Amino acid sequence: MHVPDGFINAPTSAATGVIAAGAVAVSLRGARRELDERTAPLAGLVAAFIFAVQMLNFPVAAGTSGHLLGGALAAILVGPYTGVLCVSVVLLMQGILFADGGLTALGVNITNMAIVTTVVAYALFRGLVKVLPRTRRSVTVASFVAALFSVPAAALAFTLMYAVGGTTDVSIGKVATAMIGVHVLIGIGEAVITALTVGAVIAVRPDLVYGARGLTQRLKLRVNGELVDAPEPEPAPVAARTSHRTVWAAGLAASLVLAGFVSFYASADPDGLEKVAADHGIDKKTEEHAVADSPLADYGVKDVTDARLSGGLAGVIGVGVTVVAGSTVFWAVRRRRDDDTSPSNTSNTSNTSTDVSDSTSTTSV
Amino acid sequence: MGAGHAHKLYRHGHSPVHGLPPHTKLAAVFAFVVVVVSTPREAMWAFGLYAVLLGTVAYAARVPAGFLLRRLLIEVPFVAFAVLMPFVAEGERVDVLGLSLSVNGLWGAWNVLAKGTLGVAASVLLAATTELRELLLGLQRLKLPPLLVQIASFMIRYGDVITDEMRRMRIARESRGFEAKGVRHWGVLAKSAGALFIRSYERGERVHLAMVSRGYAGSMPVIDEVTASRAQWSYALALPGAALVVCLLGWSL
Numbered sequence: 001m002h003v004p005d006g007f008i009n010a011p012t013s014a015a016t017g018v019i020a021a022g023a024v025a026v027s028l029r030g031a032r033r034e035l036d037e038r039t040a041p042l043a044g045l046v047a048a049f050i051f052a053v054q055m056l057n058f059p060v061a062a063g064t065s066g067h068l069l070g071g072a073l074a075a076i077l078v079g080p081y082t083g084v085l086c087v088s089v090v091l092l093m094q095g096i097l098f099a100d101g102g103l104t105a106l107g108v109n110i111t112n113m114a115i116v117t118t119v120v121a122y123a124l125f126r127g128l129v130k131v132l133p134r135t136r137r138s139v140t141v142a143s144f145v146a147a148l149f150s151v152p153a154a155a156l157a158f159t160l161m162y163a164v165g166g167t168t169d170v171s172i173g174k175v176a177t178a179m180i181g182v183h184v185l186i187g188i189g190e191a192v193i194t195a196l197t198v199g200a201v202i203a204v205r206p207d208l209v210y211g212a213r214g215l216t217q218r219l220k221l222r223v224n225g226e227l228v229d230a231p232e233p234e235p236a237p238v239a240a241r242t243s244h245r246t247v248w249a250a251g252l253a254a255s256l257v258l259a260g261f262v263s264f265y266a267s268a269d270p271d272g273l274e275k276v277a278a279d280h281g282i283d284k285k286t287e288e289h290a291v292a293d294s295p296l297a298d299y300g301v302k303d304v305t306d307a308r309l310s311g312g313l314a315g316v317i318g319v320g321v322t323v324v325a326g327s328t329v330f331w332a333v334r335r336r337r338d339d340d341t342s343p344s345n346t347s348n349t350s351n352t353s354t355d356v357s358d359s360t361s362t363t364s365v
Numbered sequence: 366m367g368a369g370h371a372h373k374l375y376r377h378g379h380s381p382v383h384g385l386p387p388h389t390k391l392a393a394v395f396a397f398v399v400v401v402v403s404t405p406r407e408a409m410w411a412f413g414l415y416a417v418l419l420g421t422v423a424y425a426a427r428v429p430a431g432f433l434l435r436r437l438l439i440e441v442p443f444v445a446f447a448v449l450m451p452f453v454a455e456g457e458r459v460d461v462l463g464l465s466l467s468v469n470g471l472w473g474a475w476n477v478l479a480k481g482t483l484g485v486a487a488s489v490l491l492a493a494t495t496e497l498r499e500l501l502l503g504l505q506r507l508k509l510p511p512l513l514v515q516i517a518s519f520m521i522r523y524g525d526v527i528t529d530e531m532r533r534m535r536i537a538r539e540s541r542g543f544e545a546k547g548v549r550h551w552g553v554l555a556k557s558a559g560a561l562f563i564r565s566y567e568r569g570e571r572v573h574l575a576m577v578s579r580g581y582a583g584s585m586p587v588i589d590e591v592t593a594s595r596a597q598w599s600y601a602l603a604l605p606g607a608a609l610v611v612c613l614l615g616w617s618l
Contacts, residue, residue, distance in 0.1 A: 004443050006480025010403045028512055038573045040512060040585075044519020045569035048527040049562055051520065056531065058554050059545050068558075077562060089517050096391075096500065097374060099439055099488035102481065103398045167406075167476050170453050192548075193555050200559025208566055 002094065003109055003158070005102030012165025017107030023115045024088050030081030034210070039082075046078050047086040054090070058193060069186075071117025071154070072125075072147035073194045077201065079210040080122040087114035108161055116157040121150035125211055136202050139212045144195035151187035155179040374436070374492040381600075382426035382494045386593040387503025389601035394491045396605035398484045400612045406476040408615030412483065418607055419486050426494045436489040440481055447481075450474040497521050502591050515585055519572075527565055534560065 008016075031039050050070040057067050070090075074083035088110050094100040101109045125146040132138035159176045166175070202209050219230035382390075404411050423433055451470035459468050495503070501521065505514045534557050545554060573581075593601075 004440065004477065004481035005398055005402050005484030006477050007443075010399070013402070024513070025510070028510055032512075038570070040515035040583075041519055041573040041576065042566065042569040043516045045523055045527070045565045045572070046562075047516060047520035048524045049565040051524055052527045052531045052561065052565075053558050055528070056554060056558060058551055059547055073558075078566075085513070085516060086520075089513065089520055093517060093520060096488060097492050097497075099436065099485040099492070102402075102484040103395055103488060104402045104484070167473055170450065170470070170473070174453055189551075192551055193558065196552055196555030197558040197562065200556045201562055204559070205563050205566075208563065 002091075002101030003105040003112075005104050007102070007167060008105060008108050008161055009165040009167055010104070012161055013104050013107055015107075016111045016161065020088070020107040020110035020115065023084060024110070027081040027084040027088075031079075031085050034079040034082050042078075043082050043085050043089075046074065046082065047089045050074055050086050051090050051093075058189060068190060068193055069113060069117060069151060069154075071113060072121035072143065072150040072190065073197060075118040075122040076125055076143050076146065076194070076198055076211040077209055080118055082210075083118045083122070084114050087118065108158075112154045112157050112161070116154045117150040120153040121146040122211075124149055129211065136199075136206070136212070139202060139209070140195050140199045143198040143211070144191045147194035148187050148191035151190050152180050152183045155183035374489075375496055376428060376432065376493045378427055378494070380426045380494070382422060382490075385601050386506075386591050386597055387495050387499040388506040388591065389593045389598050390491055390495055391500070391503045391507060393601040393604050394487045396602070397487055397608050400605055400608040401480055401483045401487075404480075404612045404615050406472055406479070408618065409475075409479075411611050411615035412479040414611045415483050415608060416486075418604060418611075419483065419490065422490055422604060426490065428490060428493050432493070433486060433489060436493075437482065437485055440485050443481060444478065447474040447477045450477070499591075502589070505587070506591055511584060518585075519569075523565075523568070523572075526568070527561070530564055531557070531561055 031043060035042050050073075053068050053070055053073070055067065071083065071087050074086050077083075078086070091101060091109050091114060092106065095103055095106050095109070125142045128142035128145055129139060132142060156176075156179075159172065159179050162175050163172045198209060198211075202212055206212055220227045221230050222228075401412075401415055404415075423430070450473045451466040452464075453467075453470065459466055459471075492500075498518075501514055501518045504517070505511065538553065538557070543550070543553060
């Protein structure tokens with residue numbers, strides 16, 4: 001699925017390049033959290049592993065064979081941020097060294113194969129692991145499902161990019177059926193191999209599987225013939241902040257996707273209420289809204305003629321404005337609350353924070 | 366990495382193209398590809414001129430045509446896709462040799478073929494005239510985040526080691542009579558992949574410990590800073606510059 005130069009037009013390539021650069025920047029910070037200063041050697045070796053595993057052909061039927069894409073596998077084995085980084089580095093090197101995938105299409109390729117596969121796979125995986133019972137088998141099942149959906153998701157993302165900036169007007173329906181049809185098949189192979197691989201690793205070194213970190217059994221001590229729970233190691237206090245940020249980023253990403261892309265395919269018919277109102281003449285008296293001729297009126301951007309594109313644009317802009325407004329309110333409220341806290345409290349927190357940084361620095365040395 | 370460790374794509378040489386600083390070459394190739402992609406597809410002669418430009422570079426770099434053409438084969442899967450395009454695209458149709466083809470699809474196929482081939486040829490020339498380590502230095506010089514460059518350098522450095530490990534496992538499987546014939550054998554292949562992951566990860570931990578014991582603190586020291594003179598920059602940028610002239614001509618004509 002390495003897209004060559006000239007397949008997607010220049011503006012779309014540039015836009016996906018910006019998305020890819022942003023995602024890689026976020027992953028660089030996230031990977032430091034996942035691996036601290038071991039990031040470079042470990043991520044590098046995992047990237048080499050992904051590179052090697054992409055050469056591992058598995059026979060599908062007489063004569064044909066497929067190979068692993070590895071996004072889902074990387075996300076489950078080493079974590080989503082490191083996964084995105086590893087696959088992106090593999091794609092970058094393939095583009096520069098092996099001329100596999102065009103240089104201008106690097107953004108398209110990284111967005112499709114590194115970001116979409118990894119994020120979709122990891123989100124599904126996390127969700128399933130939460131729902132399923134806490135056993136090793138459920139990790140395998142979850143990785144099967146995650147990998148199964150990650151490949152068609154990448155195909156879908158490619159189809160969307162093609163719809164926005166394809167250079168030939170093959171009808172989108174045809175592209176979608178061809179791409180998604182083929183990639184559902186590839187996804188099945190990917191899913192089986194990923195699940196089996198994760199199962200094999202979990203059987204030998206369960207501590208290495210990032211996605212199975214929550215499954216470790218509680219340590220028990222036998223005191224005078226009785227089993228007693230060992231005291232838990234104190235949880236890392238940094239976790240709260242990071243999880244907030246992840247939730248925030250995930251929410252933003254989801255709403256952007258929904259607003260920008262899904263609204264593309266949303267029905268242009270009036271929604272239920274509007275329809276009922278029109279049918280029954282309720283809306284006779286409704287006046288045009290005061291902002292009806294604002295540039296974003298009726299969920300469309302003026303001067304952009306394509307209805308769906310303009311709807312998507314308006315959605316994205318709307319989400320952006322909402323986020324900025326919401327963040328401002330949130331920030332203002334928090335500022336005020338911070339001002340209220342007594343000096344003893346703040347000095348306490350600053351103490352703990354220095355403690356934390358001290359302890360992390362000692363462990364990292 | 367000593368002599369004998371150069372990658373297969375690199376052709377050792379002392380041509381003026383080999384001698385250019387890597388970051389100028391990277392910038393030139395990237396600019397060239399961007400120019401090619403933004404050329405209108407109707408200007409067929411422009412793509413011919415681009416090919417001539419690349420041919421001149423290949424001649425200056427003393428890269429034989431056979432080598433270049435063989436490396437172009439990487440593109441074959443997408444050629445197949447491009448061949449399908451005239452049959453499935455929409456719009457006005459034209460009859461060629463009794464087949465009904467879409468005009469728009471023909472243009473699309475030409476577009477992908479021409480731009481894709483030129484892009485691949487440019488990358489192949491870059492890889493053939495630049496050593497891996499130099500390439501990474503060039504990326505660093507072009508302000509790619511240092512962590513990303515480090516990850517890439519570890520991947521390149523250990524890529525062969527990991528691939529060899531995989532090859533040894535394959536030989537071990539085959540010497541026990543294993544032959545992957547179909548779906549029933551996926552389990553064995555997956556177990557190999559799992560073992561390969563554990564070995565890679567553990568090797569990464571060992572490498573990290575070895576580096577820490579030699580004073581690594583999160584960033585690599587830059588020993589050989591590469592710099593480019595103005596003359597070298599202008600020499601490297603002659604390629605995208607000439608391409609840009611062709612592109613502008615293509616838009617105006």
